[in-house]
Amino acid sequence: MATRILRHLTGAATPTAATPTAATPTAAGPLGAGAVGADQVDADQVGADRVGADRVGDARFGSPADAPAGEEPAAAVRVRGLTRAFGPRVVLDGLDLTVASGEFVALLGRSGSGKSTLLRILGGFDDEVTGDVLVARRRAVVFQEPRLLPWTRALGNVVLGLRGTDVDSRGRAALAEVGLAGRERSWPVTLSGGESQRVALARALVREPDLVMLDEPFGALDALTRIRMHALLQELCRRHRPAVLFVTHDVDEAILLADRILVLTEGRLSFQAPVALPAPRLRTDPAFADLRSRLLAELGVQELTDVH
Ligand SMILES: Nc1ncnc2c1ncn2[C@@H]1O[C@H](COP(=O)(O)OP(=O)(O)OP(=O)(O)O)[C@@H](O)[C@H]1O
Ligand SMILES: [Mg+2]
Numbered sequence: 001m002a003t004r005i006l007r008h009l010t011g012a013a014t015p016t017a018a019t020p021t022a023a024t025p026t027a028a029g030p031l032g033a034g035a036v037g038a039d040q041v042d043a044d045q046v047g048a049d050r051v052g053a054d055r056v057g058d059a060r061f062g063s064p065a066d067a068p069a070g071e072e073p074a075a076a077v078r079v080r081g082l083t084r085a086f087g088p089r090v091v092l093d094g095l096d097l098t099v100a101s102g103e104f105v106a107l108l109g110r111s112g113s114g115k116s117t118l119l120r121i122l123g124g125f126d127d128e129v130t131g132d133v134l135v136a137r138r139r140a141v142v143f144q145e146p147r148l149l150p151w152t153r154a155l156g157n158v159v160l161g162l163r164g165t166d167v168d169s170r171g172r173a174a175l176a177e178v179g180l181a182g183r184e185r186s187w188p189v190t191l192s193g194g195e196s197q198r199v200a201l202a203r204a205l206v207r208e209p210d211l212v213m214l215d216e217p218f219g220a221l222d223a224l225t226r227i228r229m230h231a232l233l234q235e236l237c238r239r240h241r242p243a244v245l246f247v248t249h250d251v252d253e254a255i256l257l258a259d260r261i262l263v264l265t266e267g268r269l270s271f272q273a274p275v276a277l278p279a280p281r282l283r284t285d286p287a288f289a290d291l292r293s294r295l296l297a298e299l300g301v302q303e304l305t306d307v308h
Helices: 115-123 154-158 167-177 193-205 223-240 251-257 286-298
Strands: 059-062 075-086 089-100 104-109 130-135 139-142 211-215 243-247 260-265 268-274
Touching: 075 115, 075 243, 089 115, 089 243, 089 268, 104 115, 104 251, 115 130, 115 139, 115 211, 115 243, 139 193, 154 167, 154 193, 167 193, 193 223, 223 251, 251 286, 260 286, 268 286
Parallel strands: 059 130, 104 243, 104 260, 139 211, 211 243
Antiparallel strands: 075 089, 075 130, 260 268
16 A cells, blocks of 8 residues: 555645655665646646645555555556546556556557556546556656647657756657657657657657557558657667557557557456467467467457458
């Protein structure tokens, strides 16, 4: 159980005297630094007055570092008994979830099963919940649509809300990392879908998050661009080692990218499996096909079989 009960709507959290462990960086990240949420607003921007030692309904918010020593190893996400209802409709129903530091977890689930709801909660944008929510304070969310501000150039979008003297150089470096060196002054309207999503990735990356949550980030891209984005994401993860929670409808994408795959059904995780396939992961590998079949069955999808 958490020793600290925090409310941090945007992920910002100020260590209090009651939280001696909070100032100690862990493998889950330097908890205590500013966070980035769904709209990529730096926590500092919205002010520390949103943070307090309050109880929010029956929910408890904090960071994994708030858990007492010895409870569990460092994690980027630790959720226990999370419930979220919209009126009479219970979308998340006592959900338990742990994402280890540096782990890449893919989350599958039927449309309407609550995947985006979960990400919104973990991003700090929804606190109408019950349960324990411990999440790394430095986190970023990337959505299916890049959500770039049209009146700000690529670089401006990347560094939006950041402070410091080296902000521009950090933004340039992040753009270079996603293959957009030289496009700093491009307006969003002049960027392709893939380029826009690269800017969104750079915007997440520049904040050096301990946890990156992606909500169907490549769903709107064509197949070729998607393959390139997979390679880019894998490379970025190798370099920066954030924990990743990756929501997708694409079972193959999940198997190609993730260390572990979860399926959300009726408000809980109904299935989870590590992906123990050697690299490079090939669709032709029987183990790949086997895992795909199990996942599709769990999702209630019947595989098309070759009738020829
Ligand atoms: N603000 C809201 N008010 C009322 N109902 C909501 C709200 N947000 C989400 N819901 C409902 O919660 C359920 C889960 O929605 P959510 O967006 O999390 O699904 P999802 O798993 O992300 O689906 P998809 O795969 O289609 O993106 C849906 O039935 C949705 O209608
Ligand atoms: Mg969704």
